[in-house]
Amino acid sequence: MSTTTSREVVLAKRPRGLPKPGDFEIREVDLPEPGAGEVLLRTVYLSLDPYMRGMMDDTESYDDPVALGEVMVGGTVGEVVASNAGGLAPGDLVETYAGWRDHAIMPGDRVRRIDRNLAPLTTALGVLGMPGLTAYHGLIDVGRPRSDETVFVSAASGAVGATVGQIAKIKGCRVAGCAGSDGKVAYCLDELGFDACFNYKTAGNPADAMRRACPDGIDVYFENVGGVMGRTAFDLLNTHGRVTVCGTISNYNATEVEMVPDELWKFIVKRARMEGFLVTDFEDRHEPARAEMARWIKEGRLTWRETIVDGLENAPTAFNDLFAGRNFGKLIVKVGDDPTA
Numbered sequence: 617m618s619t620t621t622s623r624e625v626v627l628a629k630r631p632r633g634l635p636k637p638g639d640f641e642i643r644e645v646d647l648p649e650p651g652a653g654e655v656l657l658r659t660v661y662l663s664l665d666p667y668m669r670g671m672m673d674d675t676e677s678y679d680d681p682v683a684l685g686e687v688m689v690g691g692t693v694g695e696v697v698a699s700n701a702g703g704l705a706p707g708d709l710v711e712t713y714a715g716w717r718d719h720a721i722m723p724g725d726r727v728r729r730i731d732r733n734l735a736p737l738t739t740a741l742g743v744l745g746m747p748g749l750t751a752y753h754g755l756i757d758v759g760r761p762r763s764d765e766t767v768f769v770s771a772a773s774g775a776v777g778a779t780v781g782q783i784a785k786i787k788g789c790r791v792a793g794c795a796g797s798d799g800k801v802a803y804c805l806d807e808l809g810f811d812a813c814f815n816y817k818t819a820g821n822p823a824d825a826m827r828r829a830c831p832d833g834i835d836v837y838f839e840n841v842g843g844v845m846g847r848t849a850f851d852l853l854n855t856h857g858r859v860t861v862c863g864t865i866s867n868y869n870a871t872e873v874e875m876v877p878d879e880l881w882k883f884i885v886k887r888a889r890m891e892g893f894l895v896t897d898f899e900d901r902h903e904p905a906r907a908e909m910a911r912w913i914k915e916g917r918l919t920w921r922e923t924i925v926d927g928l929e930n931a932p933t934a935f936n937d938l939f940a941g942r943n944f945g946k947l948i949v950k951v952g953d954d955p956t957a
């Protein structure tokens with residue numbers, strides 16, 4: 617077999633604040649042939665996700681940071697080029713965690729074969745992948761909404777938020793949210809069936825906007841952004857309300873710790889529950905969740921939106937779009953030809 621060269625984006629410097637192009641380098645390395653139990657993959661799509669910002673910092677978290685000089689981590693969809701792993705053959709399409717590179721060797725037991733008849737390939741990184749599963753488990757298993765309750769979700773048009781809103785509607789809830797542009801708000805209202813949604817950048821006082829969107833209060837606040845939106849939602853929580861802490865993207869690039877008022881007494885008044893979670897906590901239930909969401913897609917009850925950027929070399933600049941709200945739905949980099957397109 618001829619040598620395969622992989623183009624990789626490595627972390628060159630630890631960013632301070634918003635990452636800059638100079639924080640990354642692109643290098644080329646020759647890959648060995650796959651060993652026993654391994655596959656050689658050609659990356660088709662790379663997922664860009666907010667959590668990657670935390671992986672660039674050398675701080676204690678739920679996972680080790682990316683070491684300087686190492687390939688940036690990330691979920692990918694790839695095509696098997698060569699296989700020494702049972703059950704995987706050239707041409708198979710798989711979801712894995714190969715990182716920001718165009719070829720990779722992965723252990724066969726760390727890839728998931730994708731059923732290409734289920735939905736378009738990109739959904740393996742979006743609504744039927746990590747963000748979709750985050751929405752499903754975060755809402756159903758952590759937030760535990762009952763029908764007729766009000767669910768409020770921030771970053772409502774995003775990969776996680778849009779799925780949360782639609783699942784909450786499927787479960788019979790009243791759904792409200794906020795997003796960062798009028799186009800995103802219209803999408804939530806007109807295409808996703810939200811009952812209320814506002815543009816948090818232009819709505820004025822967030823407490824007034826949230827109260828208008830949730831006249832009966834909030835039973836489940838699905839937190840994606842943190843900061844002022846979360847603190848505002850605490851005030852509107854109904855008795856026994858729940859706050860599902862999924863992410864706090866508004867502070868991922870913060871260089872100083874924000875001093876916030878101590879709002880915890882409100883949880884006593886409301887006998888409320890706040891719980892953080894990681895999508896990986898629910899790994900043993902991903903497959904039934906994915907099957908249920910695939911069924912909702914087939915029934916026309918669950919939809920999604922994607923922003924696809926061309927070229928691995930554009931991943932570092934595209935990544936920052938997540939923090940400026942320039943992505944509309946799941947942000948994906950097209951790294952190589954899609955054999956299903």
Ligand SMILES: NC(=O)c1ccc[n+]([C@@H]2O[C@H](COP(=O)([O-])OP(=O)(O)OC[C@H]3O[C@@H](n4cnc5c(N)ncnc54)[C@H](OP(=O)(O)O)[C@@H]3O)[C@@H](O)[C@H]2O)c1
Nearest residue numbers: 666750774775776795796840841863864865866894895941
């Ligand atoms: N716990 C877990 O296991 C887990 C797993 C996946 C994701 N997450 C978290 O879920 C959240 C959403 O992730 P996603 O992949 O679905 O991203 P996304 O919503 O598709 O994209 C990020 C969006 O966040 C909004 N945003 C960025 N900066 C903001 C700010 N300062 N204030 C308010 N909104 C801001 C922007 O939308 P607007 O234009 O609307 O402002 C942006 O488009 C993130 O916090 C992420 O870390 C957690």
